[in-house]
Amino acid sequence: MNSLHLKSFTRCKRKAWLDFKGKKSYEVWSPHKAIDKINQFQIFSEFCNGEIYTGLKACENGYQGVIGLKIKGNLYQNINAEIRPQLLVKTKGKSKWGQYKYLPAVYKLGRKTTKEHLFDLAFCSMLLESFQESKIEKGFVISTFDKKVKFEEIYFNKKLRRKVLNVLLNLHECLEGSIPEITKDRKKCTICSWQKFCDKEAKENGYLTDIDGIGSKTASLLKAKEITNTQILASYNEKQLGEKLSKFNDQKYEKASIFIKQAQAYISGEPYFIYNKSTEDLLEKICSGFYIFDIESNPDEKHDFLYGFLKVNNLSIKKEDLIYESTLNLKNNKEESYRQIIEILFSHKEWPVLHYGETEKISIINIAKELNFSFEEIDSLASRFIDLHILIRKSWILPLKNYSLKTVSNWLGFEWVQKNVSGSKALYWWIQYQITENEIFLKKIIQYNKDDCLATLKIAEYLIKNQLKKN
Numbered sequence: 001m002n003s004l005h006l007k008s009f010t011r012c013k014r015k016a017w018l019d020f021k022g023k024k025s026y027e028v029w030s031p032h033k034a035i036d037k038i039n040q041f042q043i044f045s046e047f048c049n050g051e052i053y054t055g056l057k058a059c060e061n062g063y064q065g066v067i068g069l070k071i072k073g074n075l076y077q078n079i080n081a082e083i084r085p086q087l088l089v090k091t092k093g094k095s096k097w098g099q100y101k102y103l104p105a106v107y108k109l110g111r112k113t114t115k116e117h118l119f120d121l122a123f124c125s126m127l128l129e130s131f132q133e134s135k136i137e138k139g140f141v142i143s144t145f146d147k148k149v150k151f152e153e154i155y156f157n158k159k160l161r162r163k164v165l166n167v168l169l170n171l172h173e174c175l176e177g178s179i180p181e182i183t184k185d186r187k188k189c190t191i192c193s194w195q196k197f198c199d200k201e202a203k204e205n206g207y208l209t210d211i212d213g214i215g216s217k218t219a220s221l222l223k224a225k226e227i228t229n230t231q232i233l234a235s236y237n238e239k240q241l242g243e244k245l246s247k248f249n250d251q252k253y254e255k256a257s258i259f260i261k262q263a264q265a266y267i268s269g270e271p272y273f274i275y276n277k278s279t280e281d282l283l284e285k286i287c288s289g290f291y292i293f294d295i296e297s298n299p300d301e302k303h304d305f306l307y308g309f310l311k312v313n314n315l316s317i318k319k320e321d322l323i324y325e326s327t328l329n330l331k332n333n334k335e336e337s338y339r340q341i342i343e344i345l346f347s348h349k350e351w352p353v354l355h356y357g358e359t360e361k362i363s364i365i366n367i368a369k370e371l372n373f374s375f376e377e378i379d380s381l382a383s384r385f386i387d388l389h390i391l392i393r394k395s396w397i398l399p400l401k402n403y404s405l406k407t408v409s410n411w412l413g414f415e416w417v418q419k420n421v422s423g424s425k426a427l428y429w430w431i432q433y434q435i436t437e438n439e440i441f442l443k444k445i446i447q448y449n450k451d452d453c454l455a456t457l458k459i460a461e462y463l464i465k466n467q468l469k470k471n
């Protein structure tokens with residue numbers, strides 16, 4: 001077992017097991033991991049004033065920062081382990097290499113120092129002490145805040161050492177045993193490289209958390225009432241189930257009805273229509289033309305790096321004839337990109353702006369505020385935005401696990417030109433573009449954003465087409 005297994009174990013036991021014993025062909029490359037690695041290297045490099053080197057030689061030479069080291073050792077009663085310190089930082093002291101020693105450091109994304117960081121540091125200190133022949137009293141958690149590198153010192157007291165040893169023994173036992181259950185908190189799965197593999201098993205076994213709106217707490221509540229899988233849930237009627245959902249108070253029958261219909265749709269593969277007035281109005285609003293708008297962002301830096309618009313004069317226009325325009329938002333030239341966006345939006349003042357999810361509208365309102373638009377102007381601009389994510393949820397119960405743009409449009413048969421893409425992958429390309437300035441990454445992002453716009457259009461068409469059929 002190694003540091004990476006420990007990191008996975010603190011998130012999900014099954015992930016640690018799969019990382020260790022799972023078939024690698026079932027694992028999907030995760031842009032999150034790659035983004036993490038790039039950020040990590042940049043911050044470490046700044047922390048060590050650019051003096052970062054790789055491997056054992058770097059320790060022998062006494063460089064300030066050392067990465068890429070793997071150290072094997074005996075953990076406890078013949079249990080072998082391997083640490084992979086994210087960074088070793090040179091400090092005063094005495095070690096087998098001379099009048100200095102190294103302390104372990106980890107990178108932290110976000111503000112909160114979690115047990116994942118503490119355990120990683122404490123585990124590294126255990127094997128590093130005997131390896132460098134020097135006591136380690138503390139480690140560092142390194143992060144950035146307001147574009148400045150910050151660090152926190154973590155002291156390794158007896159309690160922390162004991163705790164991490166216990167976790168490591170549990171991890172050892174887990175890795176020796178059979179595959180653990182899928183985690184109860186399926187939110188953790190969204191950025192996991194084993195998601196596809198676990199999703200398949202969850203669906204086959206009728207996991208309740210596959211039903212949109214059912215999280216780990218509601219799933220436990222249903223299980224306690226002997227509703228243990230989606231099949232049983234789908235067989236209930238609204239009244240029977242509502243009685244069992246008293247925790248939802250006044251909403252219990254409404255919730256019950258949605259859960260049952262969602263489970264029935266999920267099993268049968270058939271969508272279920274709910275009447276909604278706003279969908280009826282959609283056709284009228286968009287009949288004389290509309291925009292589809294989608295942005296690409298870096299949520300950690302709260303930076304929208306690309307704005308994409310698709311101009312749709314009418315729904316019968318051929319896809320190849322649609323005009324797509326994108327605007328890059330470079331940090332040093334944001335006024336120019338804001339001007340371009342407003343120009344596009346106001347070239348057809350009366351056109352509604354269709355988007356999927358709340359971020360696009362929020363982003364435009366913020367831009368309008370920065371440009372000192374009046375309250376009335378902001379209000380009138382905001383009123384042009386139509387969120388298709390809200391609309392589809394209000395009008396349909398779809399046979400799907402969630403209502404994300406990818407899931408819904410894939411179900412409708414839409415395919416992205418580039419395979420295995422996601423918002424995180426676009427962010428990964430953006431980071432690559434900033435480092436290399438290679439235009440190929442920009443082209444990939446623009447193609448991805450254009451496809452996001454076309455996928456949104458596909459959903460708009462579905463809403464309109466089926467609304468017309470129902471009338």
Ligand code: SF4
Nearest residue numbers: 012015183189192198
């Ligand atoms: S997909 Fe979810 S259950 Fe499966 S390993 Fe990852 S976090 Fe655990």
